[in-house]
Amino acid sequence: MARAQTRKRERPAELLKTPTGISGLDNITDGGLPRGRTTLVAGGAGSGKTLFGMEFLIRGAEKYGETGVAMTFEETAEEISANLASLGHNVEKLVREKKLYIDYVHVERRQIEETGEYDLEGLFIRLDHAIKSIGAKRVLLDTIEVLFSGLQNEAIVRSELRRLFRWLKDHQVTAVITAEAGDDMLTRHGLEEYVADCVIILDHRVNEQISTRRIRVVKYRGSTHGTNEYPFLLNESGMSVVPITALGLNHKASSDRVSSGISGLDEMLGRKGFFRASSVLITGTAGTGKSSVAASFVSAACARGERALYFAFEESESQILRNMHSLGMPLERWIKKGMLQIHAQRPTTMGLENHLATMCKTIEDYRPSIVVVDPITNLISVGTSISVKSMLTRLIDLLKTHQITALFTNLSMSGEQITSTEISSLMDAWISLSEIEIDGVRERIVYVLKARGMAHSNRVHRFTITDKGISIENEVQGQRRVS
Amino acid sequence: MPKQKSTTRSAARKAPPKENGDDSIKKWRLRLYVAGNTPNSIAAFANLKEICEKHLGGRYQIEVVDLLENPTLAKGDQIVAIPTLVRKLPYPVKKIIGDLSNRERVLVGLDLKPAASA
Numbered sequence: 001m002a003r004a005q006t007r008k009r010e011r012p013a014e015l016l017k018t019p020t021g022i023s024g025l026d027n028i029t030d031g032g033l034p035r036g037r038t039t040l041v042a043g044g045a046g047s048g049k050t051l052f053g054m055e056f057l058i059r060g061a062e063k064y065g066e067t068g069v070a071m072t073f074e075e076t077a078e079e080i081s082a083n084l085a086s087l088g089h090n091v092e093k094l095v096r097e098k099k100l101y102i103d104y105v106h107v108e109r110r111q112i113e114e115t116g117e118y119d120l121e122g123l124f125i126r127l128d129h130a131i132k133s134i135g136a137k138r139v140l141l142d143t144i145e146v147l148f149s150g151l152q153n154e155a156i157v158r159s160e161l162r163r164l165f166r167w168l169k170d171h172q173v174t175a176v177i178t179a180e181a182g183d184d185m186l187t188r189h190g191l192e193e194y195v196a197d198c199v200i201i202l203d204h205r206v207n208e209q210i211s212t213r214r215i216r217v218v219k220y221r222g223s224t225h226g227t228n229e230y231p232f233l234l235n236e237s238g239m240s241v242v243p244i245t246a247l248g249l250n251h252k253a254s255s256d257r258v259s260s261g262i263s264g265l266d267e268m269l270g271r272k273g274f275f276r277a278s279s280v281l282i283t284g285t286a287g288t289g290k291s292s293v294a295a296s297f298v299s300a301a302c303a304r305g306e307r308a309l310y311f312a313f314e315e316s317e318s319q320i321l322r323n324m325h326s327l328g329m330p331l332e333r334w335i336k337k338g339m340l341q342i343h344a345q346r347p348t349t350m351g352l353e354n355h356l357a358t359m360c361k362t363i364e365d366y367r368p369s370i371v372v373v374d375p376i377t378n379l380i381s382v383g384t385s386i387s388v389k390s391m392l393t394r395l396i397d398l399l400k401t402h403q404i405t406a407l408f409t410n411l412s413m414s415g416e417q418i419t420s421t422e423i424s425s426l427m428d429a430w431i432s433l434s435e436i437e438i439d440g441v442r443e444r445i446v447y448v449l450k451a452r453g454m455a456h457s458n459r460v461h462r463f464t465i466t467d468k469g470i471s472i473e474n475e476v477q478g479q480r481r482v483s
Numbered sequence: 484m485p486k487q488k489s490t491t492r493s494a495a496r497k498a499p500p501k502e503n504g505d506d507s508i509k510k511w512r513l514r515l516y517v518a519g520n521t522p523n524s525i526a527a528f529a530n531l532k533e534i535c536e537k538h539l540g541g542r543y544q545i546e547v548v549d550l551l552e553n554p555t556l557a558k559g560d561q562i563v564a565i566p567t568l569v570r571k572l573p574y575p576v577k578k579i580i581g582d583l584s585n586r587e588r589v590l591v592g593l594d595l596k597p598a599a600s601a
Contacts, residue, residue: 106561113592116526116582121518121565122550122557129554151564151580 015222018066018138018174021059022052023364024241028226029217033198038168038175040195042187043202048213048234049178051087052202053140054080055239056176058089060138061099068138069101069130071123073146077102087238101130107150114152120160124167131173139168139175148189165194186218197221203229212351215241231353233361242357253277253453258370258405261300262293264472265431268448268457274429275453277403279396281424283412284433289444289465290409291315293433294372295324295331296470297407302334306369311359312344313378320344328468341366347378355379356391360398370405376423377411389423396426428452446472511535511543512572516557518550518565523582527566530583538595570594 017031026032033039033056043049050072057068072080080102081091094100103126130136144164147157168175177195179187186192192199199219205212214229232241256276259266266273274280282290298308312320320342324331334340343362347355363371373395380388392408399406408427424430430449435442447460463472515531517524528547535543550557550565560569564580570593579592 103558105563107563111576111578113577113579113588114581115579115588115592116530116584117523118564118566118581119521119523120563121521122516122562122567123564125518125550125554126557126562129557147563 017223018060019064020056021063022055022239022241023361024230024232025215025239028230028241029198029220030224033174033176034220034223035174036169036172037197038165038177038195039198039200040177040179040187040192041200041202042179042181042192044181044204047181047202047204048232048239049202050075050080050142051084051234051239052200053142053176053178054084054089054091055087057100057138057140058084058091058094059238061094066137067099067101067134068140069103069127069134069136070140070142071103071105071127071130071144072140072142073105073107073144074142076104086236087234088236089238098134101134101136103127103130105146107146109150109152112150118153118156120147120157120164123160124164127164128171131171137173139173141175141177143178143180145179145187145189145191161191162194202232207351212353214353231357233354233357240357240361242360252403254403259300259304260293261296261298262470262472264461264463265293265446265470268446268459268461268472269429269451270454270456272454274405274451276405277400278428278452279399279406279408279426280429280431281427282407282409282431282433284409285412285435288433288435289463289470290411290433291320291323291374292327292465292470293431294374294407294409295320295327295329297370298340298372299324299329299331299334301370302331302337302339305339307338307366308334308340308370308372309363309366309368310340310342310372310374312342312374313347314375315344317342317344326467327465327470341368352379352387352391356395359395363398363402363404367402368404370407371399373406373408375409375411377409389426392423392426424450429456509542509573511539511570512546513543514546514548514560514569514571516548516550516560516562516565516567516569521565524566526582526584527568530586530589531568534583534586534589534593538590 016035017029017033018035019026019032041049041052054070057070060066060068070080075083077095084091091100095102105123105126127139131139144161147161148154151157177191179189179191181201182188182190186199186201198217198221201216201218203214203216205214213232213234215232216229217225217227230241232239254276257272257274258276259273260269282293284290298310301308310320321331331340335342376388376392379391396406410423429451431446432449433444433446436445444463444465445460446463448456461472462474463470513531513535515528517527531545535545548556550562560567566580566582568579568583570577577592577594579589583589
């Protein structure tokens with residue numbers, strides 16, 4: 001204890017933080033919410049304010065051994081339990097174990113007559129009792145604004161709220177206060193006036209029928225923080241924020257090589273395959289074997305003992321498995337061994353940001369060595385090309401930071417490679433697959449359009465896809481136009 | 484306001500049962516929530532007693548609950564403001580917050596039709 005105090009004295013300017021435990025949020029706030037202070041969380045209806053606050057309490061109890069009090073003004077303890085069960089939290093258990101205390105405060109204006117002076121000491125007493133009964137370090141008030149509609153004397157409510165926020169500070173609890181977003185102010189009743197330490201805004205918007213949740217740290221006194229809007233997810237594993245834009249171009253370039261899984265292709269790539277942590281684009285018209293190339297890459301990685309992650313935006317998992325089986329690549333066994341995960345999803349199920357957030361979360365959780373996105377073409381259907389490019393940039397930044405080699409497939413219409421050229425600048429290698437007619441026979445051909453940092457083949461090669469997989473044959477002879 | 488803070492202590496001033504309509508006696512049960520001896524609470528108790536004496540004769544019972552002594556009781560009647568007067572009986576439950584200084588509003592709040600001339 002004495003030592004802790006000395007240390008505190010040595011670094012007086014540093015603000016202590018309480019980690020929320022919400023993955024990603026602690027990154028953008030550089031450690032969590034200000035300890036012993038109050039954070040205001042504002043957002044519209046359905047933006048996830050209550051869940052944010054409850055996650056803060058639950059994760060505090062589960063991960064950091066800090067008990068929490070939820071004083072709720074809108075939902076009863078039963079309703080809260082039910083809502084959080086869908087996010088994988090067992091609220092009742094925490095309450096039983098005295099790690100969480102929920103006090104539902106019901107203020108109904110119609111039932112209350114007011115005459116003369118009063119204060120809100122009853123609220124203070126209840127909160128004080130709740131905090132003391134479980135030794136709480138965290139407090140959620142959700143949402144205290146109800147007092148404005150429940151009580152007539154706004155002057156009293158305001159002065160009592162001011163007193164409450166000071167009281168919370170004096171009691172050294174880290175508090176989250178939720179508030180409804182206002183039109184010309186951050187919150188409808190101007191609560192930001194009282195809470196000056198940290199303000200977070202949640203937002204839930206729908207663009208072209210696809211919804212995206214976003215979070216932004218508007219203010220954080222005495223601390224650096226990410227100022228962008230970050231997409232966040234609410235799913236069965238709770239809330240998570242993906243701070244992808246926090247990354248930059250400072251990842252380390254590896255000189256390690258990774259086999260493509262096709263010996264002939266490795267040969268074309270300076271005899272050794274792709275660079276580790278590089279991003280590879282495979283383009284081709286329909287039916288040229290893009291997914292097969294991707295599957296070969298996956299299969300080889302798993303055989304080397306590296307984990308692979310396959311994002312499928314066109315085919316279902318079983319369809320991929322069946323197709324690859326017919327090419328002599330039984331991918332099921334890698335799935336069984338836990339070396340491979342296939343995540344199949346329709347691109348239109350959610351917006352780009354959500355796709356990105358989901359993908360990043362899966363990558364962070366699974367930590368693969370290689371990632372396949374098949375195809376990125378379909379993502380373009382849910383966003384503009386600028387947003388697709390921005391999303392891919394952030395995805396690639398994340399992959400490179402984790403030294404993950406990534407392979408993206410993209411469908412190109414014959415003669416048209418506009419989308420490919422837009423995203424090609426992000427890619428370290430670009431391999432083109434196509435079909436041409438040679439002496440009355442359609443042949444599959446492959447060539448390397450670019451491969452940064454390596455002496456790659458500039459020849460066009462023939463390749464075949466059989467039940468033994470893909471094999472690349474000799475160069476195509478003579479002068480023929482690539483179609 | 485009595486100086487005793489005991490929680491459920493009844494500060495009732497029961498009138499002797501001089502009215503003899505046994506079954507029809509409507510007993511008012513009122514509960515006043517306070518938090519220590521604050522000016523508002525003292526005023527509320529004094530105002531309440533005066534009103535009850537005048538309008539309810541002896542048919543009332545006032546219970547003073549000090550939340551500082553027994554904070555868990557705040558939950559049951561959903562007490563937020565102090566002082567709060569809760570009319571437990573007759574049904575339905577009514578709540579009046581404040582120092583009860585506005586007699587008209589208290590009477591309305593308690594459903595005691597203010598006799599215009601009284």
